[in-house]
Amino acid sequence: MLAPYTTLGLGGPALDFVRADTAEQLVSSVAEADHAARPTLLLGGGSNLVVSDAGFDGLVVQVATRGVAVSRDGEQVLVTVEAGEDWDPLVARAVAEGWSGVECMSGIPGLVGSTPIQNVGAYGQEVAQTVRCVRAYDRRTRHVVDLEARQCGFAYRTSMFKRDLSRYVVLSVTYALELAELSGPVAYQELAGRLGVGPGDRVPLADAREAVLELRRGKGMVLDPDDPDTRSAGSFFTNPVLTAEQAAELAARAPGHPHWELPDGLIKVPAAWLIEQAGFPKGYGRGPVRISTKHTLALTNPEGAGTTADLLALAREVRDGVREKFGVTLVNEPVMVGCAL
Numbered sequence: 001m002l003a004p005y006t007t008l009g010l011g012g013p014a015l016d017f018v019r020a021d022t023a024e025q026l027v028s029s030v031a032e033a034d035h036a037a038r039p040t041l042l043l044g045g046g047s048n049l050v051v052s053d054a055g056f057d058g059l060v061v062q063v064a065t066r067g068v069a070v071s072r073d074g075e076q077v078l079v080t081v082e083a084g085e086d087w088d089p090l091v092a093r094a095v096a097e098g099w100s101g102v103e104c105m106s107g108i109p110g111l112v113g114s115t116p117i118q119n120v121g122a123y124g125q126e127v128a129q130t131v132r133c134v135r136a137y138d139r140r141t142r143h144v145v146d147l148e149a150r151q152c153g154f155a156y157r158t159s160m161f162k163r164d165l166s167r168y169v170v171l172s173v174t175y176a177l178e179l180a181e182l183s184g185p186v187a188y189q190e191l192a193g194r195l196g197v198g199p200g201d202r203v204p205l206a207d208a209r210e211a212v213l214e215l216r217r218g219k220g221m222v223l224d225p226d227d228p229d230t231r232s233a234g235s236f237f238t239n240p241v242l243t244a245e246q247a248a249e250l251a252a253r254a255p256g257h258p259h260w261e262l263p264d265g266l267i268k269v270p271a272a273w274l275i276e277q278a279g280f281p282k283g284y285g286r287g288p289v290r291i292s293t294k295h296t297l298a299l300t301n302p303e304g305a306g307t308t309a310d311l312l313a314l315a316r317e318v319r320d321g322v323r324e325k326f327g328v329t330l331v332n333e334p335v336m337v338g339c340a341l
């Protein structure tokens, strides 16, 4: 069963399962499966996956490569990390060593190799800001390639890797971090408030990490076996980005709604606000699955008693309710395996 490999604790069996401890094993497992035209699923920490109850009819390759290499590049440090390293210990090390640029992404579950996939981000930072290069196996050309950040197509919670999950296997990621005792400029209002500073100020790295972890724990966003609200895939819906026309339609239905202005006249709307206003409060339940009691965006399987079908039914109810009330269609953030919203 794949359920124990996912943070939601959901998902049926895999036809085959292999663990790749070296980059060579990772490449050869995928290459052989491709050669035999077998479907392949790369598995990291399973924290952004919704796997169907029927499971996966192919080969699951668990990414378990290890290693961190550090070098200097002027005032920056280049940290090259194998895909199977856990993300948060890397952030903890960066904070301890005085490497600035990832501290606000403390407490995000999962592996390093998954961070470029959806351009992981939180509290005003995203990996697109610090990724220098991604080494990947290109399944189309069958070559290992080094992709510069500008080639990765990073955007809000997506990248070219996520747009076509069947093409690249991430082998390692090189982050360029600033040698500094202070965090990057604090860009997120809630974090600035918690730290008692103004937006744009910089704070000691350890303070930024602690404040982010506290905020995240309060929302059930740090994995904790004792907190059923953390049995989730993080935010289930992305914040919708609307064109000026769509924004005008929403403004007619919901005058004064909260939003952030983006370049090019686009606006981003908090999905959590839409969900709550559409009648789905924190803790809203449907059988064994429910919205987190701490965070409207997280759908949870709190006691581990639900199924993927239960979760999808709740997700559809929320999506359809928001669409009916506001004319905005929410899109799922986690990757769906063998199922769709």
Ligand SMILES: Cc1cc2nc3c(=O)[nH]c(=O)nc-3n(C[C@H](O)[C@H](O)[C@H](O)COP(=O)(O)OP(=O)(O)OC[C@H]3O[C@@H](n4cnc5c(N)ncnc54)[C@H](O)[C@@H]3O)c2cc1C
Pocket: 007, 041, 042, 043, 044, 045, 046, 047, 048, 049, 063, 083, 108, 109, 110, 111, 112, 113, 114, 115, 117, 118, 119, 120, 121, 122, 165, 168, 169, 170, 171, 220, 221, 222, 223, 230, 232, 233, 234, 235, 335
């Ligand atoms: C409690 C909680 C809080 C979260 N908070 C955040 C947050 O603040 N910000 C945020 O951005 N995300 C957040 N997430 C989502 C998730 O943690 C991230 O997306 C994370 O990067 C997923 O890593 P993973 O290793 O678990 O990936 P998985 O879930 O195992 O895989 C995700 C996708 O990446 C693919 N993949 C995995 N490894 C590779 C590889 N080496 N090469 C190519 N493809 C690969 C998989 O096939 C899959 O399509 C949260 C999740 C949880 C459960």
